[in-house]
Amino acid sequence: MAMPGPGYSITMRIAAPPSATAAGDLTTAVGKAGGVITAFDVVESAAGLMVVDLSANALSADHAGLITEAVGSLPGVEVRKVSDRTFLVHLGGKIEVTSKVPLRNRDDLSRAYTPGVARVCRAIADNPDDARRLTIKRNTVAVVTDGTAVLGLGNIGPAAALPVMEGKAALFKKFAGVDAWPVCLDTTDTEEIIRTVQLIAPVYGGINLEDIAAPRCFEIERRLRGMLDIPVFHDDQHGTAIVVVAALRNALRVVGKDITNCRIVVSGVGAAGNAIIRLLLKQTPADIVAVDINGIVHRGREGMDPNLAEVAGKTNKDAQTGTIHDAIVGADVFIGVSAPNILTGADIRAMNSDAVVFALANPDPEIDPLEAQQYAAVVATGRSDFPNQINNVLAFPGVFRGLLDAQAHNITDDMLLAAAAAIADVVAPDQVNASYIVPSVFDAKVSKAVAAAVSRVAHEQGHAAPAASFSSVGEDDD
Numbered sequence: 285m286a287m288p289g290p291g292y293s294i295t296m297r298i299a300a301p302p303s304a305t306a307a308g309d310l311t312t313a314v315g316k317a318g319g320v321i322t323a324f325d326v327v328e329s330a331a332g333l334m335v336v337d338l339s340a341n342a343l344s345a346d347h348a349g350l351i352t353e354a355v356g357s358l359p360g361v362e363v364r365k366v367s368d369r370t371f372l373v374h375l376g377g378k379i380e381v382t383s384k385v386p387l388r389n390r391d392d393l394s395r396a397y398t399p400g401v402a403r404v405c406r407a408i409a410d411n412p413d414d415a416r417r418l419t420i421k422r423n424t425v426a427v428v429t430d431g432t433a434v435l436g437l438g439n440i441g442p443a444a445a446l447p448v449m450e451g452k453a454a455l456f457k458k459f460a461g462v463d464a465w466p467v468c469l470d471t472t473d474t475e476e477i478i479r480t481v482q483l484i485a486p487v488y489g490g491i492n493l494e495d496i497a498a499p500r501c502f503e504i505e506r507r508l509r510g511m512l513d514i515p516v517f518h519d520d521q522h523g524t525a526i527v528v529v530a531a532l533r534n535a536l537r538v539v540g541k542d543i544t545n546c547r548i549v550v551s552g553v554g555a556a557g558n559a560i561i562r563l564l565l566k567q568t569p570a571d572i573v574a575v576d577i578n579g580i581v582h583r584g585r586e587g588m589d590p591n592l593a594e595v596a597g598k599t600n601k602d603a604q605t606g607t608i609h610d611a612i613v614g615a616d617v618f619i620g621v622s623a624p625n626i627l628t629g630a631d632i633r634a635m636n637s638d639a640v641v642f643a644l645a646n647p648d649p650e651i652d653p654l655e656a657q658q659y660a661a662v663v664a665t666g667r668s669d670f671p672n673q674i675n676n677v678l679a680f681p682g683v684f685r686g687l688l689d690a691q692a693h694n695i696t697d698d699m700l701l702a703a704a705a706a707i708a709d710v711v712a713p714d715q716v717n718a719s720y721i722v723p724s725v726f727d728a729k730v731s732k733a734v735a736a737a738v739s740r741v742a743h744e745q746g747h748a749a750p751a752a753s754f755s756s757v758g759e760d761d762d
């Protein structure tokens with residue numbers, strides 16, 4: 285059952301008579317209307333009146349309206365103003381630029397800006413690699429979207445996508461100290477997006493593609509990777525794949541199975557499913573059977589795009605055909621990144637013993653997790669109100685921290701796998717159980733472990749900048 289949560293949280297400014305029971309009457313009214321009170325502050329008090337700010341969580345915008353009505357209908361009570369606390373945190377945006385250097389006097393100005401800055405510009409012109417050391421390129425990532433696949437909202441355009449991209453930038457900073465900046469493009473044309481990212485790339489040490497709809501996202505990423513000397517990472521693909529592989533590693537520990545013996549069904553072969561399948565294939569499972577809206581993906585299926593045809597060529601060894609209900613029979617693992625409520629308990633019961641079920645469609649999973657739990661040994665979802673939340677925040681901050689630290693020019697599948705192993709290993713062997721296969725997103729060890737793993741592989745594979753590659757001033761002179 286849904287519970288009131290902070291996503292629909294209001295603060296009501298209320299004028300009420302200062303009777304002995306006033307506070308109790310207000311809180312009772314909110315409680316009876318189903319709201320959950322989170323704060324009660326008196327902001328003004330006089331002989332005939334008290335003014336309070338009462339904050340409460342609700343189920344929805346409509347429910348918040350009902351709570352407000354319930355309070356306003358109390359005798360002598362006036363609701364003067366209602367603030368939606370989610371909108372309040374968005375006023376004026378969620379991120380800002382701050383200066384790292386003092387600008388107190390003419391001396392400071394001469395160094396940070398003209399004339400001093402000209403020498404730094406010349407140094408970079410002479411040795412372009414110095415941009416990674418002497419500019420924000422060293423620590424800055426562009427979060428690039430065209431606004432075509434935003435959350436579950438679909439194609440809402442670049443301006444409406446901005447709150448999500450700002451949130452992403454805030455997470456980059458909070459979890460990994462990365463300076464990320466939203467770049468919301470007013471085009472959905474593949475060529476225009478590629479060309480624009482190419483043109484802005486000099487400023488950035490990495491490109492995080494975000495919420496760009498499949499299948500365009502595949503070509504955009506592939507071509508940008510080919511033309512840029514900085515890593516390009518589509519989080520909806522690879523961030524998801526990293527966390528799924530991490531979670532599966534620990535889920536299989538719980539059930540004592542080896543991935544090489546597992547038959548895995550992946551429902552959804554869009555941005556997420558495609559990347560998950562590709563990364564899982566690196567771990568040589570016994571088989572993967574992919575299913576999309578048109579049923580099981582198999583060689584020879586009509587109407588497949590090149591991407592789907594490639595998946596068909598690498599999966600489904602027995603050339604199975606049919607529906608998701610056929611595919612799941614006898615499977616060890618189900619991974620859903622597709623659509624809500626497409627499975628029932630009977631489907632999970634038909635899986636192999638000790639089944640692992642990741643039902644990740646948001647906001648409503650492929651199967652009610654409580655129903656899945658009756659038949660599966662381990663269940664994970666994308667939801668924050670259920671154990672084992674598969675959340676990309678576990679991956680992307682540390683991945684880019686590692687790439688920036690290594691001054692990497694590329695990102696490889698081995699880096700993604702190393703990131704997945706690092707996330708999984710944050711859960712110690714004596715901690716791992718059916719309700720704890722991934723660490724908390726607030727565990728500070730996660731992004732550090734992921735960054736170290738990604739940076740290590742970048743160095744091992746020769747994708748990192750060699751140490752001491754800079755001209756001009758020594759690194760210790762800063």
Ligand SMILES: NC(=O)c1ccc[n+]([C@@H]2O[C@H](COP(=O)([O-])OP(=O)(O)OC[C@H]3O[C@@H](n4cnc5c(N)ncnc54)[C@H](O)[C@@H]3O)[C@@H](O)[C@H]2O)c1
Nearest residue numbers: 498524552553554555556576577621622623645646666674
């Ligand atoms: N961390 C997470 O929890 C996480 C991460 C990424 C995506 N997701 C969720 O996964 C879903 C897919 O995301 P995406 O970005 O890959 O979307 P997408 O639009 O790129 O792909 C959707 C895929 O699902 C398939 N599909 C649609 N209806 C289906 C059905 N009834 N049965 C089987 N397949 C069906 C489509 O054919 C397509 O292959 C979304 O609900 C998204 O919220 C969750």
